[in-house]
Amino acid sequence: MGNEDGPKQATIIVFSGALDKVMAGFIIATTAAAMGMEVTMFFTFWGLSALKQDGPAAADCERNWMQKMLGMMLPRRAADLPLSQLNMGGMGAGMLKQIMAQKNFSSLPELIETAIDLEVRMIACQMSMDAMGICREELIDAVEVAGAATYVGVAQDAAINLFIS
Amino acid sequence: MADETLDCKGLACPMPIVKMAKQAKLMEPGDTLTVQADDPGFEPDVQAWVSAQGHELVSLDEADGVFTAVIEIK
Numbered sequence: 001m002g003n004e005d006g007p008k009q010a011t012i013i014v015f016s017g018a019l020d021k022v023m024a025g026f027i028i029a030t031t032a033a034a035m036g037m038e039v040t041m042f043f044t045f046w047g048l049s050a051l052k053q054d055g056p057a058a059a060d061c062e063r064n065w066m067q068k069m070l071g072m073m074l075p076r077r078a079a080d081l082p083l084s085q086l087n088m089g090g091m092g093a094g095m096l097k098q099i100m101a102q103k104n105f106s107s108l109p110e111l112i113e114t115a116i117d118l119e120v121r122m123i124a125c126q127m128s129m130d131a132m133g134i135c136r137e138e139l140i141d142a143v144e145v146a147g148a149a150t151y152v153g154v155a156q157d158a159a160i161n162l163f164i165s
Numbered sequence: 166m167a168d169e170t171l172d173c174k175g176l177a178c179p180m181p182i183v184k185m186a187k188q189a190k191l192m193e194p195g196d197t198l199t200v201q202a203d204d205p206g207f208e209p210d211v212q213a214w215v216s217a218q219g220h221e222l223v224s225l226d227e228a229d230g231v232f233t234a235v236i237e238i239k
Contacts, residue, residue, distance in 0.1 A: 031179040034186035035217040105177045114183055 009158035010037045011151065015165045017046030017075065018084035019093055019108060025164045026111035032160065033118035040158075041115070042151040043143075044125035047164070048132065049075045050108070051124055051139045060137065067133025074132075078108045116142045123150060166195045173202040174231060181207055182214050189218065189238055197223070198236045207232050 010032040014025045025041065033039045043051055054077050063071060075081050086092040097107065106114065115122070124143045129135070136145055155161050171188050173181035181202045188198060198220075200211065208225065211234045215222045223235040 027179050030183055034179065034183045035214055036186070103177060104175050106180060114180075118183065118186075 008037045010160035011040045011155045011158045013163045014043045014047035015045055017049040019081035020084050021164050022050045023108050026115055029120050030114045030118055033120050040121040040154045042123045044128045048128055048134055050078045051143050052077050053140045061135035063133035070132055168197045170199045177204050178206050192238045194239055196238045200234045201231055203231050
């Protein structure tokens with residue numbers, strides 16, 4: 001899939017499910033899109049938590065007991081992600097969010113909305129979803145579900161490839 | 166030719182750039198976009214954005230912590 005004549009491409013793998021790291025990924029993604037790049041984000045493992053949406057959909061999802069436990073322990077939506085450092089049972093994340101709101105920084109849900117608005121392509125890793133017992137219905141509508149080959153297909157022609165771990 | 170003004174005061178990175186990109190898409194070559202922002206990162210960032218997009222930065226001034234960029238859309 002050559003792309004010599006089209007816009008430059010950027011790809012970001014979001015492996016982390018930490019608020020600070022996911023925000024960094026979305027800030028780069030939205031900036032790259034605003035600078036005219038075609039941006040693809042690939043969410044795998046803990047990163048999938050950032051794409052979850054509130055709702056009863058999780059109840060209908062078929063899971064074994066281990067996946068159910070995982071689902072109970074992981075954040076249920078982007079706004080609930082913990083910090084990678086100094087989370088202190090959520091207190092650190094709460095304080096950071098308060099500071100960011102005071103300074104009029106965009107919140108993670110707002111950054112996700114902006115990314116959707118700028119047509120950033122968001123791909124959820126099918127294998128990670130299977131492993132962790134996450135159903136399509138639990139994720140925000142803008143997400144597409146695909147595998148690593150879809151990511152590599154884009155990344156091989158991209159000018160920027162980042163991995164947020 | 167149209168002149169548009171965008172008030173990005175109070176907005177933090179990356180929102181001024183995002184707003185400029187959305188506004189620029191609605192404009193024609195030769196139009197002038199004037200942007201005001203008070204994010205300290207705006208000064209280098211607007212130059213990077215203009216250069217990546219191929220527009221022309223006509224002027225970039227600062228007064229009382231507010232940057233005013235005048236951009237010619239290419």
